[in-house]
Amino acid sequence: MSKLKIGIVVGSSSQQSINRKLAQGLAKLVQDKADVEFLEISHLPLYNRDMDGTPAAQPYEDVKQKIRSCNGILFVTPEHNRSVPALLKNALDACSRPYGQSAWAGIPAAVIGTSPGAAATAMAQQHLRNIFVFLDMPALQQPEGFVRWSDELIDAQGNIGAASHDFLNKYMDKFLAWVELHQKK
Structure with a gap:
């Protein structure tokens, strides 16, 4: 059986983001078990349905194609x-449009995040669910996955x-077990 393909979406555009660092560390944890691709969303223009079906929608279509190729996100x-x-x-909205053509539909997902605060990213995760x-x-x-950030969370080599x-x-x-169980048919 081939490896699962997992897309990772980071909700920050900063290359120095602590959530990007966490995502990179998580990718390393599964590098022998799954093929991981970071699905970049920072280049997407603000969604406007007037773009649907026009050349201006190409950035969305490119990301949608990558999403659809994933077993889990x-x-x-x-x-x-x-x-x-x-x-x-914006990325969630743009890649779910036009209506009936959502790239996200049926793909198993998980959410995790880090913050220096005690509650980490609990509210964002609940809204995302x-x-x-x-x-x-x-x-x-x-x-x-409410992960409190500390300088020890990720080591100098980018490992957890x-x-x-x-x-x-x-x-x-x-x-990964969730993705296996709920793979889009």
């Missing part, structure tokens, strides 16, 4: 004002640090 996101970052919401329901993305519910390694490794194993 891992969302790694910061929290902005107790919700989903605008960048991520609500969006998954509408997008018809079966979402991993447990374990939840010792204190969080076991939990995050189990999280990723559970996600």
